[in-house]
């Protein structure tokens with residue numbers, strides 16, 4: 001384990017349970033399903049992807065109960081993810097129920113946007129504030145290859161529908177993979193010149209099933225930034241919320257911004273304020289560490305709310321510090337779509 005140096009002052013303040021290092025957790029990322037209508041090459045293996053049996057997943061009632069308990073503990077931000085959250089049945093009802101808990105200030109979703117064209121207005125109306133949309137390339141042929149079958153035109157319609165429904169600011173996530181889309185980062189960044197969007201470049205992580213893609217494909221944020229600056233000149237730094245993992249920049253004169261998310265080359269553990277709920281009902285304390293707290297079995301064994309609250313509080317207290325992925329430690333990492341990216 002990496003030794004904690006100091007936590008960011010922003011992590012000490014606000015609501016939510018504290019971990020043993022003094023960081024407050026107020027942000028819950030919820031994987032609604034481990035299934036997906038794409039097979040992105042950095043997220044799932046080409047063959048042999050295993051999905052969990054449906055009876056191991058949290059039911060709607062179980063999920064809403066856990067979210068309500070987290071709201072009671074002081075969590076204020078929720079993000080729906082997966083797998084692909086838009087394929088979860090009853091999504092609009094889930095959004096409405098989650099947003100109704102007192103204390104939930106922001107509800108957002110990370111999605112591939114394939115189905116967003118038709119779902120955006122209902123989701124917005126139910127209380128979904130914002131979306132982050134994953135799009136790694138603007139070339140429809142490459143898009144199809146990187147997602148193993150995805151339709152670029154429908155995803156683009158989804159982005160426009162999200163913006164039209166008022167789910168702003170629109171943020172686009174692009175995982176940079178050497179030999180796939182690394183030569184296109186300037187084209188992605190160029191979107192921010194005319195649009196008030198944030199284009200975020202993510203370093204690939206070695207999740208289960210995609211270790212080889214990581215080994216061959218990692219492009220550090222520093223390298224991506226160098227590429228952008230060779231096209232646009234020096235980027236201007238932009239002040240951002242300290243708990244946002246993205247370091248934010250702007251092409252001089254652009255309306256939108258560029259973010260770099262660097263879990264490998266510059267981990268952001270000192271300002272981490274988040275834990276995850278896996279689709280099978282485990283509180284996952286760190287994306288890149290194996291520590292989990294099983295909530296599903298406890299619910300199904302008839303635990304009271306007081307017992308559940310204690311389990312969640314105790315789990316957060318044991319949240320680990322840091323990972324050693326850059327040093328080669330990756331034995332215990334589950335698939336991204338199971339944990340919820």
Ligand code: SAM
Nearest residue numbers: 043082083084110111112134173204205336341
């Ligand atoms: N299906 C939705 C989507 O793609 O936006 C939500 C789930 S996806 C797992 C969440 C985010 O994780 C996406 O932005 C995706 O690009 C990112 N992601 C998936 N695998 C990754 C990996 N190995 N390294 C870094 N980011 C990854």
Ligand code: SF4
Nearest residue numbers: 036038040043083112
């Ligand atoms: Fe599906 Fe998202 Fe993973 Fe792509 S990154 S396979 S869209 S879960």
